[in-house]
Amino acid sequence: GQQLNQSPQSMFIQEGEDVSMNCTSSSIFNTWLWYKQDPGEGPVLLIALYKAGELTSNGRLTAQFGITRKDSFLNISASIPSDVGIYFCAGQRGEGAQKLVFGQGTRLTINP
Amino acid sequence: GAVVSQHPSWVICKSGTSVKIECRSLDFQATTMFWYRQFPKQSLMLMATSNEGSKATYEQGVEKDKFLINHASLTLSTLTVTSAHPEDSSFYICSATDRGYEQFFGPGTRLTVL
Numbered sequence: 001g002q003q004l005n006q007s008p009q010s011m012f013i014q015e016g017e018d019v020s021m022n023c024t025s026s027s028i029f030n031t032w033l034w035y036k037q038d039p040g041e042g043p044v045l046l047i048a049l050y051k052a053g054e055l056t057s058n059g060r061l062t063a064q065f066g067i068t069r070k071d072s073f074l075n076i077s078a079s080i081p082s083d084v085g086i087y088f089c090a091g092q093r094g095e096g097a098q099k100l101v102f103g104q105g106t107r108l109t110i111n112p
Numbered sequence: 113g114a115v116v117s118q119h120p121s122w123v124i125c126k127s128g129t130s131v132k133i134e135c136r137s138l139d140f141q142a143t144t145m146f147w148y149r150q151f152p153k154q155s156l157m158l159m160a161t162s163n164e165g166s167k168a169t170y171e172q173g174v175e176k177d178k179f180l181i182n183h184a185s186l187t188l189s190t191l192t193v194t195s196a197h198p199e200d201s202s203f204y205i206c207s208a209t210d211r212g213y214e215q216f217f218g219p220g221t222r223l224t225v226l
Contacts, residue, residue: 003155035217042116042205042217043156088155099146100207100215102155 006089006103014111015079021087021106022073029091032065032072033100037086046087047074076108084110115139116208118218125196126226132192133221135206141186142208146215147179150203162189196225 006023013019023032031050035043047058049065049072056063062075076083089103115138125131135145144163148156160176162168162183170176180192189208193200201224207215 040203040220040222042118042207042220044217045214048214099158099161100156102157104155 004089004091004101004103006106008106009104010107010109012109012111013079015081017079019076019079019083019108020073021089022071023089023091023103024071025091025101026070028069029093029101030069031092032063033090033092034061034063034072034074035088035090037088037105039085043088079108079110081110081112084108114214114216116142116206116216116218118204118206118221120221121219122222122224124224124226127197128195130192130194131196131223132190133204133206133223135189135191135208135218137187137208137210137216140208140210140216142189143186143211144209145183145189146207147181147189147191148205148207150205150220152203156205159191193223196223198225201225 004023004025033048034046037043047056047063052069053067054065060077087106090100092098092100117136119134146161147159149159150156158171159174160168160170160181162181164183164186168181183189203220203222205220206218209215
């Protein structure tokens with residue numbers, strides 16, 4: 001099935017550093033979402049973006065919906081140990097009842 | 113609010129047996145539920161979309177006769193893996209929505225087929 005192109009696949013950083021990851025698609029999505037998944041658990045929604053060009057923050061997290069509606073990025077500032085996990089972007093063409101297309105994930109590892 | 117549960121959280125079965133996984137929305141009515149499969153170190157891949165009271169819509173390449181989905185009520189959907197084989201071992205995750213913008217994910221079920 002279709003997947004979004006998410007990069008980087010993995011990141012190894014020091015605690016306190018900022019993190020940036022992005023997602024691109026060859027087709028348009030009307031909603032972009034960013035999730036975090038801890039080992040053995042389901043994904044948890046971090047940020048949802050509904051309008052092209054929208055920049056949204058949630059604490060230390062900031063995400064933007066690309067103006068072309070084909071890309072999005074997620075930034076995490078001043079990383080802390082609990083930020084460790086796998087981050088997924090997801091695109092959705094319609095409202096909540098529409099299926100999600102996921103990126104390949106970015107595995108974040110933090111050295112204390 | 114908006115809690116989705118799955119049962120069991122993990123299951124081990126012998127090859128050739130069938131396994132049923134339940135997905136429940138605990139505090140809202142889920143008009144649509146989705147079933148995903150996630151292999152180790154890979155992303156979530158949508159298997160099927162189920163709307164309450166109607167037949168599930170399967171993604172290309174997913175065998176509907178092998179992965180039986182029932183969404184008989186607004187709070188419960190079940191996925192039955194029939195005649196399971198080792199290659200069916202995976203992490204199965206459901207999500208549910210009440211037609212709002214957000215899908216709420218369950219905690220997942222790890223299936224191991226021996």
